[in-house]
Amino acid sequence: MRWNLRLTAANKGVWKASELQRSLAAHGLVISAGKMSGLWSGQPVSLKLEDLDVICVVLGCEIGDLLIPEPEKVRRPGEETGRQAATAAGPAPVVVPRRRDGRSLPPM
Numbered sequence: 237m238r239w240n241l242r243l244t245a246a247n248k249g250v251w252k253a254s255e256l257q258r259s260l261a262a263h264g265l266v267i268s269a270g271k272m273s274g275l276w277s278g279q280p281v282s283l284k285l286e287d288l289d290v291i292c293v294v295l296g297c298e299i300g301d302l303l304i305p306e307p308e309k310v311r312r313p314g315e316e317t318g319r320q321a322a323t324a325a326g327p328a329p330v331v332v333p334r335r336r337d338g339r340s341l342p343p344m
Contacts, residue, residue, distance in 0.1 A: 275324040
């Protein structure tokens with residue numbers, strides 16, 4: 237998921253973190269300056285669902301405006317990074333079995 241608070245706020249006419257912080261406080265969500273800075277400029281480590289509700293109400297947006305899915309970053313069953321790297325490098329080399337004593341194998 238990608239956090240999209242800053243762009244969503246800008247689309248609603250909120251250009252400063254302090255302006256959003258005041259609006260959130262007016263709706264009962266008091267956020268410290270440090271946490272507000274993290275929400276505004278980066279990807280939050282954790283966020284309560286109740287806080288997301290207040291942010292959506294203040295900005296008049298949907299949760300999908302704040303959280304943008306990035307399914308291409310999810311590793312699915314059966315996908316391996318090694319296989320992806322091998323296919324990118326080209327076909328696998330042909331392995332020819334050899335005996336340890338130096339003698340050749342019978343024809344197939």
